[in-house]
Amino acid sequence: MFDILIKGGTIATAADVFAADVAIKDGTIVQIGRDLGEARETIDATGRYVLPGGIDSHVHISQPSGEGIVMADDFESGTRSALFGGNTTIMPFCLQRKGEGLRAALMDYHALAEGNCYTDISFHLIVSDPSAQVLGQELPALVEDGYTSLKVFMTYEDLRLSDAQILGVLDTARRTGALVMVHCENEDAIRYLVGLHEAEGRFEPRSHASSRPIAAEREATHRALSLAEIVDTPLVIVHVSNREAMEEIERARARGRKVIGETCPQYLMLTADDLDGMDWEGAKFVCSPPPRDKESQAACWDGIERGVFDLYSSDHCPFRYEDEHGKLNPRGRENFRHIPNGIPGVETRLPILFSEGVMKGRIDLSHFVALSATNHAKTYGLYPRKGTIAIGADADIAIWDPEETRTIRHADLHDASDYSPYEGLTITGWPVSVLLAGKLVLAEGKLIDESRNGRYRSRSRSPLARKS
Ligand code: URP
Ligand code: ZN
Ligand code: ZN
Ligand code: ZN
Numbered sequence: 001m002f003d004i005l006i007k008g009g010t011i012a013t014a015a016d017v018f019a020a021d022v023a024i025k026d027g028t029i030v031q032i033g034r035d036l037g038e039a040r041e042t043i044d045a046t047g048r049y050v051l052p053g054g055i056d057s058h059v060h061i062s063q064p065s066g067e068g069i070v071m072a073d074d075f076e077s078g079t080r081s082a083l084f085g086g087n088t089t090i091m092p093f094c095l096q097r098k099g100e101g102l103r104a105a106l107m108d109y110h111a112l113a114e115g116n117c118y119t120d121i122s123f124h125l126i127v128s129d130p131s132a133q134v135l136g137q138e139l140p141a142l143v144e145d146g147y148t149s150l151k152v153f154m155t156y157e158d159l160r161l162s163d164a165q166i167l168g169v170l171d172t173a174r175r176t177g178a179l180v181m182v183h184c185e186n187e188d189a190i191r192y193l194v195g196l197h198e199a200e201g202r203f204e205p206r207s208h209a210s211s212r213p214i215a216a217e218r219e220a221t222h223r224a225l226s227l228a229e230i231v232d233t234p235l236v237i238v239h240v241s242n243r244e245a246m247e248e249i250e251r252a253r254a255r256g257r258k259v260i261g262e263t264c265p266q267y268l269m270l271t272a273d274d275l276d277g278m279d280w281e282g283a284k285f286v287c288s289p290p291p292r293d294k295e296s297q298a299a300c301w302d303g304i305e306r307g308v309f310d311l312y313s314s315d316h317c318p319f320r321y322e323d324e325h326g327k328l329n330p331r332g333r334e335n336f337r338h339i340p341n342g343i344p345g346v347e348t349r350l351p352i353l354f355s356e357g358v359m360k361g362r363i364d365l366s367h368f369v370a371l372s373a374t375n376h377a378k379t380y381g382l383y384p385r386k387g388t389i390a391i392g393a394d395a396d397i398a399i400w401d402p403e404e405t406r407t408i409r410h411a412d413l414h415d416a417s418d419y420s421p422y423e424g425l426t427i428t429g430w431p432v433s434v435l436l437a438g439k440l441v442l443a444e445g446k447l448i449d450e451s452r453n454g455r456y457r458s459r460s461r462s463p464l465a466r467k468s
Helices: 075-084 102-115 132-144 161-175 189-200 206-211 214-230 245-252 263-270 272-276 278-285 294-306 330-333 349-358 365-379
Strands: 002-007 010-012 017-019 019-025 028-033 039-044 049-052 055-060 089-095 124-126 149-153 180-184 235-237 259-265 308-314 398-405 425-436 437-444
Touching: 002 235, 010 365, 049 055, 049 365, 055 075, 055 330, 055 349, 055 365, 075 089, 075 263, 075 425, 075 437, 089 102, 089 398, 089 425, 102 124, 102 263, 132 161, 149 161, 161 180, 161 214, 189 206, 189 214, 206 272, 206 398, 214 235, 214 245, 235 245, 245 259, 259 294, 263 294, 272 278, 294 308, 308 365, 349 398, 349 425
Parallel strands: 002 039, 010 049, 055 089, 089 124, 124 149, 149 180, 180 235, 235 259, 259 308
Antiparallel strands: 002 019, 010 017, 019 028, 049 398, 398 425, 425 437
């Protein structure tokens, strides 16, 4: 007797699309096929796609900011929103406070998450202070404990590392088998341009985009890839916004480097013109790197289609707009440089890719699955337990209605921000039901299980970073 049988749907994995039923027992997929037998509960998936639950490997939740601005989502609202967007695992960032260790940050972050998650979670570390103690002792031990990825920043005054520090992190990563993600923008160039904008009295949100030009991203991407090459370490280039940065990834690959590229919905759907809104509305679109232009959008789609990007993540980084503690904080209203960077998007990530990618014929369904789940699981050491529909895998499953058409309204979303950058965008294809570890949590668009059973998942080393 199975616990659940999902009947009559079309299953898609990163490799195949086929009609079959899925049988689940004790949280695991145990059979795939026809006439599988009896189950306590049957879910009719006729006319629907049965997909691995989405894995969003780039999400910010409850992350403290330098200016005391509060992020809109905590683990409850962030994972709820993720669930409604067809996700079963998200990977938020745990930020090291300067002068403190990584473990201290992890303890606090775990405490925030514990018992509050609708999806499974796993943390990347952000290394902001790579001291000898951190690189020599803490990081190697944490990699052994399943914290197998970390992010470093080349921008943001309070987070950026020097090239020497980045080399130290990369070298430690190579020795320990951690996978390094890099935020590539040239901070000195940005500081210089911000100064010019201020001198010219250009304080409005649009200046955020023009003070962070493509060349600043391209240069930093090239530099990060060069530093990784110097110490022979694989690299993930996150949130790529344009063709020139993409070409750096392709050139590095042509030299035989192991490089993973990531892009995000904002670079496929938004442009810098969105930062032009009246009454400071443009602040709603402030994120880094900034959205570019139509040509860059086309380039990022091209990168998705050609496989330059293995990862497509939300970079969900939610702030409220109508709130003195968010995008419109008093300092942000006076000067773009104080508008918190980041936009919400964990719930809309997959519907946007489905509607704009699959329905418009840019990618097929298997490619969608790879970009939404499988490649994230493989890159970050969760595969084959997660990221696919296979016997023995966790029964983390999203059932999609490919015909449901709905217009994005923030009022219908489930995050704790107060706007969506995609308000008014009409989407065809939505996740309607989601199972986490074999339990139906979202059923026909309704949250039916509020017990927040999402678990923390420690991870293996990335196959990319594994020591040979
Ligand atoms: O603007 C952004 N992307 N904020 C989130 C932090 C980051 O750099 O990923
Ligand atoms: Zn970043
Ligand atoms: Zn981010
Ligand atoms: Zn407030």
